[in-house]
Amino acid sequence: MKKIKFPKPETWPELSKRPLIDFTSISDTVQKVFQAIKNNGDGSVKAYTNLFDGVELEKLQVSQDEIKKSLERVPEDLKQAIQLAAANIEKFHRTQIDQPQKTETTTGVVCWRESRPIDRVGIYIPGGTAPLFSTVLMLGIPAKIAGCSEIVLCTPPDKNGTINPTILYTAQLIGITKLFKVGGIQAVAAMTFGTDSIPHVDKIFGPGNQYVTAAKLQAQNYGVAIDMPAGPSEVLVIADQSAVPSFVAADLLSQAEHGTDSQVILLSDHEQIIDAVLKEVTIQMEALPRKQLAAQALLSSKAILLKSVEECINFSNQYAPEHLILAIENYNEAIPKITNAGSVFLGNYSCESAGDYASGTNHTLPTNGYARNYSGVSLDSFVKKITFQELSSQGIRNIGPAIELMAEAEQLQAHKNAVTLRLKALQNG
Secondary structure, three states: OEEEEOOOHHHHHHHOOOOOOOOHHHHHHHHHHHHHHHHHOHHHHHHHHHHHHOOOOOOOEOOHHHHHHHHOOOOHHHHHHHHHHHHHHHHHHHOOOOOOOOEEEEOOEEEEEEEEEOOEEEEEOOOOOOOOHHHHHHHHHHHHHHOOOEEEEEOOOOOOOOOOHHHHHHHHHHOOOEEEOOOHHHHHHHHHHOOOOOOOOOEEEOOOOHHHHHHHHHHHHHOOEEOOOOOOOEEEEEEOOOOOHHHHHHHHHHHHOOOOOOEEEEEEOOHHHHHHHHHHHHHHHOOOOOHHHHHHHHHOOEEEEOOOHHHHHHHHHHHOOOEEEEEOOOHHHHHHHOOOOOEEEEOOOOOHHHHHHOOOOOOOOOOOOHHHOOOOOOHHHHEEEEEEEEEOHHHHHHHHHHHHHHHHHOOOHHHHHHHHHHHHHHHOO
């Protein structure tokens, strides 16, 4: 990690920049795959699965027999851990259920808002070296609570055409039944258009590599919504003299091991803490199976010494991290000052891994600075909000004249007439 001392505030925007993701080099591939799947459906999905993943598939949907066999391959203690996480995630997301609140804005004018589930949602789950079965929980559980009528899950197969058994166990645990062994661009395209096997969806969720990210952006051109723009995973830790260096180092490495492009930032007002953390990072990294990935990520990571914790918070708000860890003594006092962050972890024992797996909050969060204007996935991500209004005869009398004046000022005579006719009818009994 590069150590930087007391950078001037005018340099903070430059220090906050992430590496640009250049999709131009892969946009032609994405468009080509989309067009092929739009025209040829399952045939092109299978062809691109063979091309990109090196596996020939007869059927795209995971069979019940495959699911049943996978359940036997998941250790019992892991099943119990997943069940604990699922219970906490469900408990937290159920608190987000809205109850309609009717408001009489003027006598005789009642307005309110109600939630309705998005009918069909697609969930993309990465496979490969890090099969993210935890993301099945994070996306599937709120989709179920919201009442989405159809949940489609796509995840890439291995070279034998099989799916990681823990992903299948987790999906069946929460009641997802439409599972497909398809990954990459072809999975997103299939959910965008729909094929004979894979249903069309209204919104696509889930992380992925640059190809999946580019495909999700392309899906929006065809009327399919996505959860949020995505970039590499990131963490920013603010550590004062009360921080435990070994804990902080572990948190930094937990993000660095995601991939070579992971973003890792350490801020402190004590140089001794920074030095102690960097020493711990070196020690702990040697024991990591994914140390090559972590080491590469740390080459572009920063440890920044600032004058105070308040300055650290100001820098963090400028950076807008996906994950923010406050390893500081008076973290409760800092909470109101946090304006840009995906999810915040308070104190020495609130490790970022807790939010990734089992505390209950959602781990699908805005990256790449999008925490300035996006929220993480929540129950709201799976619903639409519909407003209602009901006007009585007294209500139209009360606000009708104002509507007439405003409509006429905008030269929208038909708008005015819709009110005028009603007022005349009431006047005439």
